[in-house]
Amino acid sequence: MSEKSKASANFSSIPVIALLGLLSLPLVVMYAYLILDTVTNSEPGSLVPNEFTLEHWKFLWETRSGKSSIWLVTLNTFIFTCCITGVILLVSSMAGYVLSRLNVPARGFFLAGVMVLHAFPSVTLIISIFIVLQYIGLYNSLIGVILVKAAIDMPLGIWLMKGFYDTVPWEIEMAGIVDGASRFTVWRRLVLPQIKPAIMALGLFSFLTGWSEFILPQVLAPGSQVQVLSVYLASLIADDNNFDFATFKAVGVFYVIPVLILYVFFQKHLMNIYGGGTKG
């Protein structure tokens, strides 16, 4: 990195920083006020806060009539997210290994299929999955929406895992085989430990997308017993009778905290995956 700053020693970087700072201003303002507005009040029509308050956080200990308790919703979100992460990790670490190393029929076809699926418009799937879930009785249940969400994120998971398995040297496996281990043992004992960083990254990524997911739970499981935080917050915002940006933001901060914590601590891992690309 020090090399790079030397490389542009002929020029000053101040103008570029100033320009980019200006362009980033809207984002900075939005996020600064997101935090600020939850703990302060300001005069109507003013942007400068004049008092400290915790009243916007009272949703934590008071359940508004007609809404579910925030803790039930948080528990739902947590279960939803953990299950998704588990399913994605399990399924894609196995499938990725097969596609990278094992000799199965139609391997290339499967891999191409996974790549095409990754680009699939999720709206197409939602309409028919909605009808299928209604048919088989999994509509409005967490299990249904967990399976669907895991399936939709799986192609990326398989693809990433395949890429990581590709970097594991063949010699490790060959050594295991020579020592008399089966292919399964080799995978379980020798290869999996090699790709721990990949499992970590994919796990993080699945947790974040699961935590943020909105449209699937909204369509497939809108009931109050299975509500997740995104749906809860959206329904708060959509309710015209209790319009209050500060409360929305407080719920939003409560909802976004786990994301920000993971983001701050594991930024490096995530940059890799987001560079590889997600939808949107």
Added chain:
Amino acid sequence: MRTSRTLGMVMIAPAAIMIFLFYLMPVVLTAIFAMTNMSTATGISGGAWQVTASAVNRLKTTLPELANGIAEPRFVIDEDGLKELEALKLKPGFATELRAQHIGGVYPSRREAERDIKALKDRPNTREVKQISDIFNRSVLNTRFESRDALMTSLDKLGFKLTPEQQQIVSDATYTGWVWTSENFSTIANSPDMLQILINTGIYVAVTLTLFNVTYALFLAVTTHYMPSNTASVFRAIWLLPRITPVVIYILLWKWMTWDNGFISLFLAQFGVPPKNYLLDSAYNAWFFVILINGFIGASMGMLVFSSAIKAIPQTQFHASEVDGASRWQQIRYIILPQLRWPILFVTCYQTLSLLASFQEIHLSTRGGPGKSTEVWSLAAFHTALNNYTGNLEYGLGAAMALVLVVVGLVLSLIYLRVFRYDTLISKPLIED
């Protein structure tokens, strides 16, 4: 050979099952639903036969006489009605005489039926006449029949003698369930609304892609490249925030920014500009913010891809150019851009598909408004099939619109696989056991 193959099949089975259940089956079902007129009104399981007022209206064009007949009340003296009459405990003579004289009689109108009832020997009074005639009212209007045969039998009993062709017409007009049809596709091809949505989608994808996902991402990557690394990572972190933030909160922030009690209005109020909802006050502003909202998310992917591509350029090229006195613009033009050709192509391809499929952000921010000015294809499919104000969800039409997207997505990604030399990505297994 055998063992690794079996192991492979077992280990890939969960993925294959999930792909079958949640990708292949939905796609096939989407194609099937696209060929029906399924909606909330028809239900998703089968339907029933019911002569509603609207069914009568439909019949009026083809079988006007029959339609008028069905719409009228019909009176039939039958055993069921007679039993009911006896149970009413009026004078026993009514039932006995009706059974003896008029059993099986069919009257096309109340007046004719009541004339015969009035003429009974026991002289019913006016109230009783009305009561008796009601018992024999056998009109099919608004009665639900579980099967086609049940409808036809009761029509037959009422004295409507129908040919098989006429029966078919009546059955089609009165069926409340869904039927096979190709109407969805002709609607998509002919409706001016659809054309408008198509144009919207084109503008949305093209403008967001060129302005943000490629150009602005390139700008971010190049400018952060020319910064001290700490500053650069701060900016990268800021611009990754929109992607990392859950979409509901991200849109909430934009609403706070743009609504009439939001930041822009409050800020401009200091200079005496009256507050207004910048997100929804005009189609122009709505588009401006929709593109900004999606562009801010989209820019981060290009930024990361381009940044790592720039990092891969040998430093010596920059050193050499500086010694030769190249300006920054020349460095960008002759060193960076030529070596970013593939990443740019990749991002363009990838983001075209993502943008075509994305609708959450628009749904949450403008809902396609004001009016329908920011409605794009995937959002329209979603609104048609799963979420609209009228309450009649047209699964069939929505599925047809979604199918169009599936086909576009498939064709595009097959082309991309060609362009990016897919076959170089699979390597042969080295262990053959």
